[in-house]
Amino acid sequence: DTAVSQTPKYLVTQMGNDKSIKCEQNLGHDTMYWYKQDSKKFLKIMFSYNNKELIINETVPNRFSPKSPDKAHLNLHINSLELGDSAVYFCASSQDYGTQYFGPGTRLTVT
Amino acid sequence: QKEVEQDPGPLSVPEGAIVSLNCTYSNSAFQYFMWYRQYSRKGPELLMYTYSSGNKEDGRFTAQVDKSSKYISLFIRDSQPSDSATYLCAMSAGIKAAGNKLTFGGGTRVLVKP
Numbered sequence: 277d278t279a280v281s282q283t284p285k286y287l288v289t290q291m292g293n294d295k296s297i298k299c300e301q302n303l304g305h306d307t308m309y310w311y312k313q314d315s316k317k318f319l320k321i322m323f324s325y326n327n328k329e330l331i332i333n334e335t336v337p338n339r340f341s342p343k344s345p346d347k348a349h350l351n352l353h354i355n356s357l358e359l360g361d362s363a364v365y366f367c368a369s370s371q372d373y374g375t376q377y378f379g380p381g382t383r384l385t386v387t
Numbered sequence: 388q389k390e391v392e393q394d395p396g397p398l399s400v401p402e403g404a405i406v407s408l409n410c411t412y413s414n415s416a417f418q419y420f421m422w423y424r425q426y427s428r429k430g431p432e433l434l435m436y437t438y439s440s441g442n443k444e445d446g447r448f449t450a451q452v453d454k455s456s457k458y459i460s461l462f463i464r465d466s467q468p469s470d471s472a473t474y475l476c477a478m479s480a481g482i483k484a485a486g487n488k489l490t491f492g493g494g495t496r497v498l499v500k501p
Binding site: 307316317319321324370376379381383 | 395421423425428429430431432433436473475487488489490491493494496
């Protein structure tokens with residue numbers, strides 16, 4: 277059973293398009309996260325939700341909008357995609373301090 | 388300067404050797420320290436988790452934290468080709484109201500040669 281799953285795994289799209297990435301966790305955790313990993317492997321937090329409430333909102337362009345319909349799901353919608361948005365996006369979840377479990381990632385390529 | 392510094396490598400060792408990885412950090416509020424392993428095109432998986440200073444051992448893996456020096460290490464004994472991956476250190480101040488924010492190092496790529 278996959279603990280943290282993401283769809284799609286790969287996403288290739290053109291500049292200016294709008295796209296969404298979905299994340300689901302079956303661990304019963306109360307906190308979910310979105311991270312962005314750039315080409316140099318640097319992993320940076322974007323957002324965090326705790327029980328559907330936004331807790332962390334790092335300096336991310338407002339073209340990125342997270343939505344948590346329930347505590348097991350956290351989606352990421354991206355408007356007006358730009359070349360610089362190309363990266364791998366990871367979803368993660370946790371129940372206690374620091375023990376975060378990551379999904380397999382969504383590789384976004386903007387052309 | 389980044390909050391967490393990690394040598395990107397690559398670090399190449401022969402099979403059976405000890406792999407030594409480390410990170411330095413600047414934020415004295417960090418209390419929780421983790422090491423994640425990431426295989427190519429996969430998500431990071433938690434290897435070791437340590438609270439405050441001290442050592443922790445789990446099989447072939449030993450994690451050390453020296454808060455006075457703001458320095459953490461991971462040692463892999465009897466390294467295997469399957470240990471070839473990128474190793475990421477991560478840290479947290481452990482403040483739940485702040486969302487348990489993890490700050491990562493840039494990762495060290497390790498290659499264990501048969």
